[in-house]
Amino acid sequence: VQLVESGGGLVQPGGSLRLVCAASGFTFSNYAIAWVRQAPGKGLEWVSDISSAGGNRYYAESVKGRFTISRDNAKNTVYLYMNNLKSEDTALYYCATDRNGRGRGHGTQVTVSS
Numbered sequence: 001v002q003l004v005e006s007g008g009g010l011v012q013p014g015g016s017l018r019l020v021c022a023a024s025g026f027t028f029s030n031y032a033i034a035w036v037r038q039a040p041g042k043g044l045e046w047v048s049d050i051s052s053a054g055g056n057r058y059y060a061e062s063v064k065g066r067f068t069i070s071r072d073n074a075k076n077t078v079y080l081y082m083n084n085l086k087s088e089d090t091a092l093y094y095c096a097t098d099r100n101g102r103g104r105g106h107g108t109q110v111t112v113s114s
Contacts, residue, residue: 001026001103003095008108011085019080019108021095029053029073035080036101037091037110045091046099048080062088085112 007019021033034049048059048069057069068081078095090112094104 001097003097003103003105005093005095005105005108008093008110010111010113012114013086013112015085015112016081016083017085017110019082019093019095019110021078021080021105023076023078023095028076031097033071033078034096034099034101035069035078035093036096036099036104037089037093038107039088039091042091044094044101047093049099050078082110085110087112 002025004022007017011017030052032049032051035047036044037047038044046060047063048067050057050069050071054071059067066084071078092107092109094101094107096102096104
């Protein structure tokens, strides 16, 4: 299992970013994929996940209505569209094969600051 996250950066409050998770080394279309994050000094927090075929999507209350998860099984890719970003969204974001962060990559840093 290899998952590689990208798309993070520095953004002002209220801004948007799109995170990308590129998968390889396993049958991607058979797996649900999750996004989790870790803020400085805190533990791993589940953000969102999507079922293997993309028909079911789930969000933490803290991001519901602002984040959207999607996937393209033809490209072995999962996306996380993040809108109306807040300072509390600042964290290292990972994609993983479950909500506990199993199989996660190195992550991509998202910093929300003015």
